[in-house]
Amino acid sequence: MSTTTLEYRAADAAATGTLFRFATAGSVDDGKSTLVGRLLHDSKAILADQLEAVARTSTERGFGGGAGGLDLALLTDGLRAEREQGITIDVAYRYFATDRRSFILADCPGHVQYTRNTVTGASTADAVVVLVDARKGVLEQTRRHLSVLSLLRTAHVVVAVNKIDLVGYARQVFEEIEADVLGAAAGLGIDGARVVPVSALVGDNIVLRSDLTPWYTGPTLLELLETLPTQEETTDADLPFRFPVQTVLRPQGALAPGLDADAFRDYRAYAGQVASGSISVGDDVTVLTAGQEPRTTTIAGIDTADGPLPAAAAPASVALRLADEFDISRGDTILAGPVPAAHREFTARLCWLSDTPLRAGTRVLVKHGTATTRGIVTAVTGRLDLDSFATGPADTLGLNDIGTVGLKVSAPLPVEAYAANRRAGALLVIGPQDGNTLAAGLVVGGGTP
């Protein structure tokens, strides 16, 4: 099959398509910036004035590569220091659309703080594309990326075996790497990883199918991204209803102009975003407030500014009215199904993101859903070896370490195992003094480690 020009640019994508978020992760010099540039270029997401700027700089630097002498990596350079040093410093977000979908791409740098960046990008992604250099195969860093994605329970892992042109489009090279990747992924509990042979520089199998890999019959990278189901449709499907209350809507004296004051005199609704699952009017729900017994009631209404809804599902932002008048405030959770226990002490995996090492006894703030509470790290019990995926003994965590800790919080939190419910098992660890985000937390379970 020969390459054809696809008119992907915009069209009605944003009107008819769904939103799909993905991230890229790679090692040093594996051509990730070029891959992202190629994806944007070949899906016609790059406009003429951006291309002109790239062409100017490519010529100035004497670039002689593919894509008509355009250094596509330049498309993703954002900051002055990045252009000057030829590196990527921070996660950058890109946007493009095809006939099928609109994409939000979190482009995560590979060399500086790759754990922090991969965790950040993957935390909101439906899929993560990991790059492997066909000449080098699966590296230590590839295993580390896969380990992080396993921990974060990313819905889809796609491995792009790049620079396939530099190994002469050799089927055997690809198949050996594919076997290594699938073996490593299976060992980490990642199901259904996809492996695609690509050349970002030349454009093989990124958007357009390559003539030079006739032995590869699977989808191109873009075809995969267009057809993989979203996180909500896969790992988060069938989860129970969870709704952290953001704020109470009780307009009273401050009603929006034009509304009937009498009709809204006693209006009270709980605003939030459905974190998981779905709910319908008339359903039984439980309200969890820290330090109180669970209270049960039913959903009297699901409101939006456009009118009431019969039902709502993640990730809708709505306002819930309840049949009973409870005292409910920000930080409380409205949920359905079996009631999870609220824990004052629990075990979590932390991806440590701070230069200051973590030790037992460190005082922190913990943000879970819409609740923020004081906490203390009671113990650091282990550090994950990303190469072997085994947890070894440790009593401190340094920058970019992933380890197991015990946390004790001042108000009990309805934390659930991250492995069972990503939203209900995710938390931030925050420095109480400077307010910095110190760690991404993944709850393991109640009790101390």
Next chain:
Amino acid sequence: MTVTQELANAPAGPHPTTAPRQVLDALEAESIHILREVVAEFDRPAMLFSGGKDSVVMLHLAAKAFWPGRVPFPLLHVDTGHNFPEVLEFRDQTVERLGLRLEVASVQDYIDSGELSERADGTRNPLQTTPLLDAIAGHRFDAVFGGGRRDEDKARAKERILSLRDEFGQWDPRNQRPELWNLYNGRHPVGHHVRAFPISNWTELDIWRYIEREAIALPGIYYAHEREVFTRDGMWRAVGEFSEPTAAEEVVRRTVRYRTVGDMSCTGAVLSDAGTVTDVVAEVAASTLTERGATRADDRISEAAMEDRKKDGYF
């Protein structure tokens, strides 16, 4: 298929009863979540509002987020003194319709008092930073919503949804907090503040499709109209009080519209017959130039023009 047709074909009314996976529903849900988080966690939020399309959409989302309550924060406009009169009129009507309070920080006042001086190129956008920072400090705002979008510019592509600023309003791109899941951390030292960007993930086309779907009113200059214009730096510039052609610049009448609405001294028009929102959606979808590349002289100053302005406290 148009949005209207799509909605007509949707299974249950204009808003799905299941997951909001359609692009605009998903973006709206995310933006409303961010607006509510910031209002719940900060003491004195405010929203930058210029009457431009992005700030109009952001304010529309705020009205939806807090319905049936009024938008629970004041608006702030940094007026360059070179604004399009139609846009200022629209701004004031919108503020009144929603029953809100508007604070105006005036670049002209700073020029008149000598605290700022006019640039040689006449562009006033970079001059907005000082009045903005003074207004934030003077009103003790601790969070300021801005309508910046990551698809606008290379520096903005690296911006967080909640972006910390020190007492000088400076953005430090190398020292940004990681943003994980939908858990936003707005903690900041006293005297610092946070810029919040609820429509970070919207593209120009998303904005226009949403304006169409929600029937959101905009200043008339976003739609095709006849105007006296001249070309400068490869852009069509309006003839007006603040943008006078030189003797060498020929004035002609053309049918134009504005893709971005900023300071008259640096915002260019595009030739367009798009007289309705549906026409504009079609035009933006087919455009081969970015909106800033097509219409903003201030971003042509250098490849890092936006980055430099942001580091100094600009949005």
